[in-house]
Amino acid sequence: MVEFATLRLEDGVPIYLQIIRHVKAGIAAGTVVDGEELPSRRALSALLGVNPNTIQKAFRLLEEEGWLQSHTGAKSLISATAKQVETLRKNLPDYQARAFVRSMKALGATCADTVALVETLWKEEESE
Amino acid sequence: MVEFATLRLEDGVPIYLQIIRHVKAGIAAGTVVDGEELPSRRALSALLGVNPNTIQKAFRLLEEEGWLQSHTGAKSLISATAKQVETLRKNLPDYQARAFVRSMKALGATCADTVALVETLWKEEESE
DNA sequence: AAAAGTGTACTATGGATATAATACACTTAG
DNA sequence: CTAAGTGTATTATATCCATAGTACACTTTT
Numbered sequence: 632m633v634e635f636a637t638l639r640l641e642d643g644v645p646i647y648l649q650i651i652r653h654v655k656a657g658i659a660a661g662t663v664v665d666g667e668e669l670p671s672r673r674a675l676s677a678l679l680g681v682n683p684n685t686i687q688k689a690f691r692l693l694e695e696e697g698w699l700q701s702h703t704g705a706k707s708l709i710s711a712t713a714k715q716v717e718t719l720r721k722n723l724p725d726y727q728a729r730a731f732v733r734s735m736k737a738l739g740a741t742c743a744d745t746v747a748l749v750e751t752l753w754k755e756e757e758s759e
Numbered sequence: 760m761v762e763f764a765t766l767r768l769e770d771g772v773p774i775y776l777q778i779i780r781h782v783k784a785g786i787a788a789g790t791v792v793d794g795e796e797l798p799s800r801r802a803l804s805a806l807l808g809v810n811p812n813t814i815q816k817a818f819r820l821l822e823e824e825g826w827l828q829s830h831t832g833a834k835s836l837i838s839a840t841a842k843q844v845e846t847l848r849k850n851l852p853d854y855q856a857r858a859f860v861r862s863m864k865a866l867g868a869t870c871a872d873t874v875a876l877v878e879t880l881w882k883e884e885e886s887e
Numbered sequence: 888a889a890a891a892g893t894g895t896a897c898t899a900t901g902g903a904t905a906t907a908a909t910a911c912a913c914t915t916a917g
Numbered sequence: 918c919t920a921a922g923t924g925t926a927t928t929a930t931a932t933c934c935a936t937a938g939t940a941c942a943c944t945t946t947t
Binding site: 643644648653656657659660661662720723724725727728729731732733734735736737738739740742744745746748749750752753754756 | 771772776781784785787788789790851852853855856857859860861862863864865866867868870872873874876877878880881882884
């Protein structure tokens with residue numbers, strides 16, 4: 632069962648996009664695998680405290696992109712071929728790191744400062 | 760005059776927030792200083808290709824937060840005390856780095872991999 | 888003084904996001 | 918088999934984001 636208990640919704644970003652990102656991140660990290668069950672729309676809606684339609688929108692888009700399969704009446708399942716996972720694992724970190732580097736440069740930070748900051752925060756967040 | 764020519768608008772984030780972020784980043788980086796002139800609402804609207812009302816919203820919020828001063832009929836000016844700048848320079852990089860570390864952990868990356876990726880991309884983007 | 892530029896305010900419209908409330912067909916568990 | 922659970926669809930409403938057009942008072946430039 633794909634876990635959503637750790638997902639903390641932040642505002643400023645559409646909820647349905649955060650749900651999509653959470654699923655893709657799980658697949659890229661290897662904690663979510665092909666064939667795995669997803670919680671029902673209603674159950675996830677209750678867990679996150681959002682409208683069922685919002686969950687449905689996220690799941691519908693994920694299905695259109697080929698990341699899950701749905702059959703009326705039955706639970707939805709993750710669908711991720713080895714090739715899909717490989718592409719995701721390459722592109723996701725790269726995309727996020729690029730955006731981060733750009734924003735740190737805009738702040739006038741140096742490469743060394745940035746790396747040091749990342750290392751410090753990485754250890755900080757390990758103890759939580 | 761505060762520069763906006765380098766600002767590339769991305770979708771998924773409200774335009775007025777990107778403008779606010781751009782100004783704050785400039786102040787934190789030291790390229791935008793107290794008393795500096797901002798382009799007029801209409802001029803910036805034309806430069807970025809967005810509605811004047813959107814620019815006005817960004818500037819109004821910046822003024823409410825104390826980052827600029829406006830007087831009807833005259834150009835708006837940056838307002839940034841040393842204390843304000845100091846706080847910004849500390850908090851902005853920290854906030855962005857925290858979000859980055861969290862997202863890389865969600866992807867299952869290690870600290871070493873992440874640092875290596877940042878260093879690689881940092882040099883790549885220098886040649887552009 | 889006159890003209891151009893500037894900040895500000897207002898109404899109206901459309902799209903995206905999210906919620907709310909139903910409804911129905913299908914699958915699964917009892 | 919029956920009931921509960923599930924995917925799916927629909928309509929309605931509210932808010933935010935962005936655009937469009939207009940208007941007016943003030944400042945700066947000419």
